[in-house]
Amino acid sequence: MGASAIREILKVVSAPGMVSLAGGIPAPESFPLDIMEELTSRVIRRFGAGAFQYDLTEGFPPLREALVELLAERGIPAEAEQIYVTSGSQGVLDAIGKILIAPGDVVAVEAPTYLGAIQAFNPYEPTYVELQTDADGLIPESLEEVLESHPVKFVYLVPTFQNPTGRTIPVDRRRRIAEIAVRHDALLVEDDPYGALRYRGAPVPPIRTFAPENVLYASTLSKVFAPGLRIGFCLAPPPIDRWLVLSKQGVDLHTSTFNQALAAEYIAGGYLKRQLPRIVEIYRPRQEAMLSAMDQFFPDSFSWSRPEGGMFIWAEGPEGSDSDSMYREAVKRNVAFVPGRHFYTEPGKGLATMRLNYTMSGEAVIRRAIETLAEVLRASA
Numbered sequence: 001m002g003a004s005a006i007r008e009i010l011k012v013v014s015a016p017g018m019v020s021l022a023g024g025i026p027a028p029e030s031f032p033l034d035i036m037e038e039l040t041s042r043v044i045r046r047f048g049a050g051a052f053q054y055d056l057t058e059g060f061p062p063l064r065e066a067l068v069e070l071l072a073e074r075g076i077p078a079e080a081e082q083i084y085v086t087s088g089s090q091g092v093l094d095a096i097g098k099i100l101i102a103p104g105d106v107v108a109v110e111a112p113t114y115l116g117a118i119q120a121f122n123p124y125e126p127t128y129v130e131l132q133t134d135a136d137g138l139i140p141e142s143l144e145e146v147l148e149s150h151p152v153k154f155v156y157l158v159p160t161f162q163n164p165t166g167r168t169i170p171v172d173r174r175r176r177i178a179e180i181a182v183r184h185d186a187l188l189v190e191d192d193p194y195g196a197l198r199y200r201g202a203p204v205p206p207i208r209t210f211a212p213e214n215v216l217y218a219s220t221l222s223k224v225f226a227p228g229l230r231i232g233f234c235l236a237p238p239p240i241d242r243w244l245v246l247s248k249q250g251v252d253l254h255t256s257t258f259n260q261a262l263a264a265e266y267i268a269g270g271y272l273k274r275q276l277p278r279i280v281e282i283y284r285p286r287q288e289a290m291l292s293a294m295d296q297f298f299p300d301s302f303s304w305s306r307p308e309g310g311m312f313i314w315a316e317g318p319e320g321s322d323s324d325s326m327y328r329e330a331v332k333r334n335v336a337f338v339p340g341r342h343f344y345t346e347p348g349k350g351l352a353t354m355r356l357n358y359t360m361s362g363e364a365v366i367r368r369a370i371e372t373l374a375e376v377l378r379a380s381a
């Protein structure tokens, strides 16, 4: 399995004085601590012992009901019985690996892709084929070519504010991707943890809305409530939905009932609707601070993404530059980021790239960190 490269980096960045642009975690001040007591009382009043009892593997029914609303707001029609609750969306990824991947099976992933998905799938021993991307995310022709030339078990995508690039696939490409998936009878796994964190621009419909039979849609409350509660969920086409339940029965029976009850009240009680704009107002100025500092300080030889939301900016240096050595120099000056090569399944790719996160520090700190990082880049590029 191998230790996560990012966890190793996170150990380095916990050193005192270090400014970490490396993590991918929500700011603690984005958690709705002010309502947690009220929410807990409501859960006890409404559900009593039921909030502490064993429950259905598929998910706590009031949460599944509440998620119907949340999915409808994203344009996804669903019945409560179709929604499956997991321990984080990471729980969906592991379950998918377990039920779908036999050793040697081909899984298609964007290049670059979310490292945690690779970690979830690796124990089931797939082989990976990379899909080509550009500034608009997955290139549909690359998907077509890969589906024609490989026996792909499923395609894993993060179409909105992708981790690690922050890129979003525009709606016309989404339609083409959906059409290609339907024509090839392929299964797409659409992982959408960041779609709600939009700072500018109009929302883009999930790919699931264009091809419900071919898309397993996974999402999470980690970035809009609290990741420690571990509430993820998905909508899967049959028969995968049933297999997911069978697999979870053998793993943990169900996700924490109490946490699901909190999540149900958070959504149904209107708290999410009030909290989301607050979260957006924490992150928007941080992202703007990072982008404007990059505009001002980064060398002209670098280019970077300008996402309309999410948690990450992806930067790329000139050909031949080595973000690993830049990382080592930056850490000496108390700034950390993640070298981009870790997000590729093929070795030797992405050596000039880096992922920068802006959720964990205030604007002034971000600005100084980018100025320092730019000095390091200038010295090493």
Ligand SMILES: Cc1ncc(COP(=O)(O)O)c(C=O)c1O
Residues within 6 Å of the ligand: 024, 087, 088, 089, 090, 091, 114, 116, 158, 163, 191, 193, 219, 220, 221, 222, 227, 231, 232
């Ligand atoms: C693309 C993506 N998928 C899934 C996850 C897992 O999130 P969680 O298990 O907290 O829902 C993350 C977390 O950062 C992510 O970036």
